[in-house]
Amino acid sequence: xxxxxxxxxxxxxLTEMSWDPxxxxxxxxxxxxxxxxxxxxxxxxxxxxxxFRGYSVFMRGKDPRDAHFITSRICGIxxxxxxxxxxxxxxxxYGVKPPHLGEWxxxxxxxxxYMFDHNIFQENLVGVDYCEKMVxxxxxxxxxxxxxxxxxxxxxxxxxxxxxxxSSLNPLEGEFYRExxxxxxxxxxxxxxxxxxxxxPSTLYPGGVGTIASVQLFTxxxxxxxxxxxxxxxxxxxxxxxxxxxxxxLPGYEEVGRRRVLLGCWGALNDPDHCDFTYRNMxxxxxxxxxxxxxxxxxxxxxxxxxxxxxxxxxxLGSSYYQDWEGQEQxxxxxxxxxxxxxxHPWNQHTIPAPQKRDFNDKYSWVMSPxxxxxxxxxxxxxxxxxxxxxxxxxxxxxxxxxYVKATGHSVTIDLPRSMTKPEARxxxxxxxxxxxxxxxxARTYFQAYTAAMALHFAxxxxxxxxxxxxxxxxxxxxPDESIGCGFTEAVRGVLSHHMVIRDGKIANYHPYPPTPWxxxxxxxxxxxxxxxxxxxxxxxxxxxxxxxxxxxDIMRAVRSFDPCLPCGVHMYVGDGKxxxxxxxxTGLSGLSx
Amino acid sequence: MSAASSAATQAxxxxxxxxxxxxxxxxxxxxxxxxxxGDSVSLTAATQPSIEEIALSVLPGLPKIAVHWxxxxxxxxxxQGADNFIEWFFKxxxxxxxxxxxxxxxxxxxxxxxxxxxxxxxxxxPETGQPITTxxxxxxxxxxxxxxxxxxxxxxxxxIHAMAGNPTGAMGVPDYLGWDWxxxxxxxxxxxxxxxxxxxxxSETLVYLLYQAVGSAPMIPLxxxxxxxxxxxxxxxEGCDRAGYYEQGQFATTYxxxxxxxxxxxxxxxxxxxxxxxxxxDGIGGCPNVGGVCIACTMPGFPDKFMPxxxxxxxxxxxxxxxxxxxxxxxxxxxxxxxxVDHEPKWRHRGDQLTTGYRKPW
Numbered sequence: 001x002x003x004x005x006x007x008x009x010x011x012x013x014l015t016e017m018s019w020d021p022x023x024x025x026x027x028x029x030x031x032x033x034x035x036x037x038x039x040x041x042x043x044x045x046x047x048x049x050x051x052f053r054g055y056s057v058f059m060r061g062k063d064p065r066d067a068h069f070i071t072s073r074i075c076g077i078x079x080x081x082x083x084x085x086x087x088x089x090x091x092x093x094y095g096v097k098p099p100h101l102g103e104w105x106x107x108x109x110x111x112x113x114y115m116f117d118h119n120i121f122q123e124n125l126v127g128v129d130y131c132e133k134m135v136x137x138x139x140x141x142x143x144x145x146x147x148x149x150x151x152x153x154x155x156x157x158x159x160x161x162x163x164x165x166x167s168s169l170n171p172l173e174g175e176f177y178r179e180x181x182x183x184x185x186x187x188x189x190x191x192x193x194x195x196x197x198x199x200x201p202s203t204l205y206p207g208g209v210g211t212i213a214s215v216q217l218f219t220x221x222x223x224x225x226x227x228x229x230x231x232x233x234x235x236x237x238x239x240x241x242x243x244x245x246x247x248x249x250l251p252g253y254e255e256v257g258r259r260r261v262l263l264g265c266w267g268a269l270n271d272p273d274h275c276d277f278t279y280r281n282m283x284x285x286x287x288x289x290x291x292x293x294x295x296x297x298x299x300x301x302x303x304x305x306x307x308x309x310x311x312x313x314x315x316x317l318g319s320s321y322y323q324d325w326e327g328q329e330q331x332x333x334x335x336x337x338x339x340x341x342x343x344x345h346p347w348n349q350h351t352i353p354a355p356q357k358r359d360f361n362d363k364y365s366w367v368m369s370p371x372x373x374x375x376x377x378x379x380x381x382x383x384x385x386x387x388x389x390x391x392x393x394x395x396x397x398x399x400x401x402x403x404y405v406k407a408t409g410h411s412v413t414i415d416l417p418r419s420m421t422k423p424e425a426r427x428x429x430x431x432x433x434x435x436x437x438x439x440x441x442x443a444r445t446y447f448q449a450y451t452a453a454m455a456l457h458f459a460x461x462x463x464x465x466x467x468x469x470x471x472x473x474x475x476x477x478x479x480p481d482e483s484i485g486c487g488f489t490e491a492v493r494g495v496l497s498h499h500m501v502i503r504d505g506k507i508a509n510y511h512p513y514p515p516t517p518w519x520x521x522x523x524x525x526x527x528x529x530x531x532x533x534x535x536x537x538x539x540x541x542x543x544x545x546x547x548x549x550x551x552x553x554d555i556m557r558a559v560r561s562f563d564p565c566l567p568c569g570v571h572m573y574v575g576d577g578k579x580x581x582x583x584x585x586x587t588g589l590s591g592l593s594x
Numbered sequence: 595m596s597a598a599s600s601a602a603t604q605a606x607x608x609x610x611x612x613x614x615x616x617x618x619x620x621x622x623x624x625x626x627x628x629x630x631x632g633d634s635v636s637l638t639a640a641t642q643p644s645i646e647e648i649a650l651s652v653l654p655g656l657p658k659i660a661v662h663w664x665x666x667x668x669x670x671x672x673x674q675g676a677d678n679f680i681e682w683f684f685k686x687x688x689x690x691x692x693x694x695x696x697x698x699x700x701x702x703x704x705x706x707x708x709x710x711x712x713x714x715x716x717x718x719x720p721e722t723g724q725p726i727t728t729x730x731x732x733x734x735x736x737x738x739x740x741x742x743x744x745x746x747x748x749x750x751x752x753x754i755h756a757m758a759g760n761p762t763g764a765m766g767v768p769d770y771l772g773w774d775w776x777x778x779x780x781x782x783x784x785x786x787x788x789x790x791x792x793x794x795x796x797s798e799t800l801v802y803l804l805y806q807a808v809g810s811a812p813m814i815p816l817x818x819x820x821x822x823x824x825x826x827x828x829x830x831x832e833g834c835d836r837a838g839y840y841e842q843g844q845f846a847t848t849y850x851x852x853x854x855x856x857x858x859x860x861x862x863x864x865x866x867x868x869x870x871x872x873x874x875x876d877g878i879g880g881c882p883n884v885g886g887v888c889i890a891c892t893m894p895g896f897p898d899k900f901m902p903x904x905x906x907x908x909x910x911x912x913x914x915x916x917x918x919x920x921x922x923x924x925x926x927x928x929x930x931x932x933x934x935v936d937h938e939p940k941w942r943h944r945g946d947q948l949t950t951g952y953r954k955p956w
C-alpha cells in the first residue's frame with residue numbers, strides 16, 4: 001500500500017496521523033493526532049469511539065432484580081465487575097446483608113477476574129508493544145542493545161537477556177505469550193468456580209450467591225491459585241527487568257504517557273466482618289475494603305471517605321451528543337445522611353440521546369465527562385488503567401493489614417508462600433516518581449501478585465466458614481416500592497460506580513459509571529481535557545521510523561497503558577485536544593472534515 | 595451442498611492460488627456492532643480447539659488462515675503509515691482478498707430512524723471524514739463473503755441492546771440481511787448465540803466452516819433459527835445434572851440450594867443450549883448446574899420474554915407440580931412455550947420506524 005502521509009491543512013507544518021480502530025484493546029477506539037516530526041512530539045491528540053447502546057434508557061421501568069443481569073452486558077471483559085457492583089447497589093436498596101461466605105465467594109471470583117484480566121491484557125495485548133517483532137520494527141537500536149543486556153533477574157524468570165524476554169512475547173511464536181494465554185484460561189476456570197460463567201456470571205444475586213460452597217469448591221480453586229502464585233514469582237521480576245530497561249535504553253522515556261498525578265480509586269473487595277451495605281455506615285466499611293478507596297492529587301491523599309467520594313461525582317456533558325437534563329425532575333435531593341445531592345450527580349442524571357453528525361467544532365462525542373468535584377474544581381481524575389491508582393491509594397492510606405498483604409503508608413508489601421518449585425517471596429510496590437505509561441504497566445503486574453495473595457486470605461476465610469458448617473451463601477430480601485442504592489468497586493481498569501433509584505417497585509433511574517468514561521472523557525463544560533489526550537499530547541516520539549513507515553508505537557504504548565475498554569465507555573467519542581505550542585489553536589481535523 | 599468447493603473453484607477461476615498453501619482464508623472480524631466484545635474475549639478461553647491451535651492450523655486438514663481480529667491483532671499502525679489494520683476491510687470490499695469469512699459481533703442498530711449521526715461505526719470514511727457505520731460495512735462486505743457468521747446473541751437475534759424501550763432499534767444480523775439470505779457460496783447466515791458464546795461452541799463452529807471451505811465437510815447443518823444443530827438441539831434441562839431433583843419433585847426455595855431451580859426463575863426446560871452438559875470451559879462452570887438460574891441468553895426471545903429473570907416462569911408451576919406424571923402432556927405444554935420464546939419480539943426490524951416503545955426525543 002502506498003503511504004498516505006498528509007500534512008495538516010491548518011498551515012501548522014504538522015503531520016496528521018490517525019489510528020482507527022486501535023487493535024489489542026477491548027472495543028473500538030480511534031486516536032487522531034497531529035505530529036511534529038521535526039520536534040519529535042505529538043502536538044495534538046483527539047480520541048474517538050462511536051458506539052451508543054443506551055443502557056440507562058432501556059433499564060427504566062424494568063424490575064430492579066434484573067439490574068445485575070443487564071448491566072453485566074455493558075462490558076465483555078469485566079462484565080462481572082458490573083454485576084458485582086449492581087448486586088452491591090441492590091443490597092443497599094433492598095437492605096440485605098449477604099452471609100459472610102457469600103461475600104468471600106464474590107471476593108474470590110473478583111480476585112480471579114483481576115488475575116485473569118490483567119494477565120491477558122498485560123502479556124497478550126500490551127506485551128506485544130514490547131515484543132521482539134515490534135521493537136525491531138520501531139527501534140532497531142533498542143533491539144541491538146537488548147541483545148547485549150543481561151536481565152538482572154534472570155535467575156528468577158529464566159530469560160538471560162532482555163532480548164530473550166522480548167522474543168518470548170512475540171505473538172503466538174513466543175513461549176511466554178502462549179503460556180500467558182493458558183494462564184488466562186485456568187484463572188477463568190477459577191472465576192467460573194465461584195461465579196459460574198465468564199464473562200457474564202450466572203450465580204450472582206442480590207443477597208449473595210447461588211454457588212454451592214463445598215470443600216471441593218475451595219480445593220479446586222486453591223490448586224489453580226498456587227499455580228498462579230508460582231507464575232507471579234517469575235512475572236514480577238520479568239516485567240521489572242523489561243520496564244527498567246526502557247528507562248535505560250531510551251533516556252526520557254518517563255515522559256511517554258505522563259500526566260499530572262490525578263488518580264481515583266473507589267475501593268474493592270469488601271470485608272464481610274464490616275460491610276453491612278448501609279449508606280449510613282459506608283464511610284466506615286469503605287475504609288475496611290481490601291483495596292482502599294481514595295482520591296490522589298499531586299501524590300497527596302485528598303480523601304478515602306466513600307461518602308465524600310460519592311457526593312463529589314459530577315456528570316458534565318461537554319461536547320457530547322445529548323440534550324442537557326437541566327429542568328428535568330431531580331430524583332434524589334438529599335442522601336440518607338441528609339447531605340445535599342447535586343443535580344449533576346448520577347442519581348439525578350437523565351440520559352437523552354441526540355444523534356447528529358460528528359463536528360469537531362461543536363458536538364463530536366457519545367461520551368459524557370465524569371468529574372470529581374473537590375469543592376473548588378471539577379477534577380479530571382484518571383484510573384491509570386486501575387492498578388496504579390489502587391496501589392497508590394492503598395499504600396498512602398496504610399489501612400490494609402492482612403497475613404499476605406500490608407500497606408505501609410508509602411508502599412504495599414506482598415508475601416507469597418512457597419509454591420511447587422519456588423521458595424517464599426516478598427514483593428514491594430513503592431510509590432513511583434511518575435504517573436506514566438511504564439509505571440501504569442508495572443503496577444498492573446504487582447497488582448496481579450496483590451490479588452493472588454489476597455485470594456489466599458479469602459480462600460482461607462471461606463474454607464473456615466465451610467468447615468464450621470456455615471454453608472449458607474444467600475439471604476432472602478424484598479424489593480421495596482421506593483428506595484435508592486449505590487455501589488462502589490473497582491472494575492479491572494479502574495473506578496466503577498452504579499446508582500439506582502426505585503419507584504413503584506421498578507427502576508426509575510440507573511446510571512453506571514465505569515472507568516473508561518473517566519479516562520477517555522471529552523473536554524468538559526469548563527474546557528478541561530480528558531486524561532488520554534492529556535497524556536498523549538505530552539508524549540515524545542522515540543520511534544526511529546520515518547513518517548512513511550511510522551507505526552506510532554510510543555503513542556500506542558501511552559494509550560494502552562490506560563487499558564482502554566471501550567464497551568465500558570458505553571458510548572464515547574473524545575475529541576478536541578489542546579496544543580503543546582500555544583500557536584496551534586485547535587480548529588478541527590482538516591483530514592476529517594473532508 | 596458443494597458450497598465450499600464452488601467457492602474454491604471460483605477462487606481458482608479468479609486466477610488466485612487455491613486455498614491449500616499460499617493463499618489463506620481471511621477472517622474479517624467486525625466487533626463494532628452494539629456489543630460488549632464479550633464474544634471476542636470468550637473465544638480466547640476456548641480450548642477445544644484454542645485460538646492459537648486454529649491460527650497455527652494444528653488440527654489435521656485445517657487450511658491456513660489470516661485473522662483480522664481487533665482484539666489481538668499485531669497490526670496497529672496509523673491510517674497514513676505502516677500496518678494499518680482497517681485496510682484489510684477495504685481490501686475485502688475491493689475483492690482483493692478472496693475468500694474471506696465475515697464475523698459480526700454485536701447487534702445491528704437501525705441507522706434509518708434518525709435524520710443524521712450514527713449509533714456505531716468502525717473506521718472512518720476517507721471521503722466524508724465520518725465513521726463508517728457497521729450496517730454500511732455489512733452492506734459492503736456481505737455480498738463478497740464466503741460466509742457470514744453472527745457471534746453471540748446480540749449479533750444473532752438482537753440480544754440485550756434490542757430490549758423493549760431501546761432507543762437504537764437494534765436487531766440481529768438475520769433481521770438486517772434477511773432470514774433467507776445466503777452467501778455467494780450458498781451458505782445461510784451462521785448464528786452462534788450465547789451471551790456470551792460458550793467458547794468451544796464458537797471455535798468448533800469456526801473449525802467446521804474452515805473444513806467446509808476446503809471441501810472436506812458438507813454444508814453446515816443449521817436449524818430454523820440458523821443455529822448449528824448439533825450444538826443447540828437439546829434443552830438446558832435435558833443436559834442439567836439437577837434434573838433428577840425435578841423428577842423427584844424437589845425444588846429449591848432459596849438460591850443457594852443444590853436442588854432444581856425452576857421455581858426461582860430457571861428457564862432450563864425450554865431453552866436450547868448445551869452449557870450445563872458441556873460446562874462453561876473445560877467442563878467447569880455453567881448455569882443451573884452450578885447455582886445460576888438459566889436466563890435463556892441463547893434464545894431469540896432473550897431478554898424480554900424471560901424477564902423478570904428471578905420470577906418463576908409462567909407455566910412452570912403447572913409443569914413442576916405435575917413433574918412426577920412425566921410424558922406427552924408436559925412435552926406438549928412445553929412445546930407451546932418453547933415456540934413462543936424461540937422467536938424474537940416483533941420490534942426488531944429494519945425500516946424508518948422505531949417500535950420498541952421508546953419515545954424519540956430527536
